[in-house]
Amino acid sequence: MRILYFSNEEVPASHAGAVHTWEVARGLARRGHEVTLVSAADTGLAAHETREGVKIYRRPGRLGGVKCNLRWAPVVTRLWPRRWDVVMERYLTLNGLGYAFAAARGLPYYVEVNGPHVEEITYRWGLAGTRRAKVLEWWVDRQFARADGACAPNVNIVRPVARTRARKIIWGVNEDQFSAALADTPRARNLRTRYGGAGRFVVAFVGSFRPWQGARDLPPLIAATVERWPEVMFWLVGDGEDRPAVEGEIASLGLQQAVRFLGWRPHRELPYLLAAAEASVAPFNDAYYPPLREFGFFWAPTKVLECLASGLPVVASRYPVLEDMVHDGRSGYLVPAGEPRAFAEGIVALAEDPQLAEKSSYAEETVKAEFGWRRHCEILEGFLKEAVEKRKKLARKRKMV
Secondary structure (H helix, E strand, C coil), X not given: CEEEEEEEEECCCCCXXXXXXXXXXXXXXXXXXXXXXXXXXXXXCCCEEEECCEEEEEECCEEXXXXXXXXXXXXXXXXXXXXXXXXXXXXXXXXCHHHHHXXXXXXCEEEECCCCHHHHHHHHCCCCCCHHHHHHHHHHHHHHHHCCEEEECCHHHCCHHHHHHEEECCCCECCCCCCHHHHHCHHHHHHHHHCCCCCCEXXXXXXXXXXXXXXXXXXXXXXXXXXXXXXXXXXXXXXXXXXXXXXXXXHHCCCHHHEEEEECCCCCCHXXXXXXCCEEEECCCHHHCHHHHHHCCCCCCHHHHHHHHCCCCEEEECCHHHHHHXXXXXXXXXXXXXXXXXXXXXXXXXXXXXXXXXXXXXHHHHHHHHHEHHHHHHHHHHHHHHHHHHHXXXXXXXXXX
16 A cells, blocks of 8 residues: 555654654565655654655644644645545644545545544633534544544544544564563663662653653652562653652651662663563552543553563553553553552562463563564554555445436
């Protein structure tokens, strides 16, 4: 297939949306498809290049500080004359150039949905009930109404107008990049020593320090774990709005010897950092973010998959999407969100488990088999072919009429 892919992410880059976009683009190219990606620009990267078989066009991705790909219209003049089988777009409220292109050319249109974005910005910007919110919803519904299909980790986040055409799919992990075997490399051993992990049971938290990622629950969780297992060491990887408060509370609890704040780390370092740990914690909490309660937990956190692929059993909040990722009792434990002592019990159970190596192997093997990007792109390929056939059948019916 000749696939035209619109995604307002800087590619390649280390944050989740960019990793997702790049892995999908190159994964489909590796499956023999001709992939052209129109993405946001990043400093120092060429406006046009071919990388790993993917033709990339980069344009500034913001309008008035807000992500919007409608300003990419000039690139359409270069893409318009070419033959395409399907247009795919990563959904954001103020995107839609892919929709407009597909509609104008009469092409199949497929949408990747990572969250209920229009509802999220309506909540964050305080727009509920306003005319602006209605205009944004109208624009989004135009896109979804035209879509021949959509995929999401939770189909409830797809707009109702397209929900019957939505298919569930969990995002993926680079099965070649992350591996427990990296623990034996000099780089991983050096990281373990540098960050105080020698002789300790190291638990990694990876994510942004935002309330719904469980940042506010980390201090009591760590305190409860240290009380039960003093030899524990927590590596807190990432940054965000709640980090100063978390650091302050860790200090006030006297837990500095059990915690290292590693800050933002380059994605290329993450496989070694994770391989140097023994376990991971993912204390997501929907109490801090109403959209998660309205639609059900809809994130498919790549960082959880990366931990599992590195052989780290994960103690995670018990939410449906996370239940798909973490096999309770086999590759980690699922516990109630917002209950620090339950997380502590799960971590201590892993620390005391004589079969931890078996859990580590199971975590790595199963997540790579079920959620590796190769498997993801194989499934997505089927969805795209289905959308193309659906559009062809519709065209044939119209000709007969």
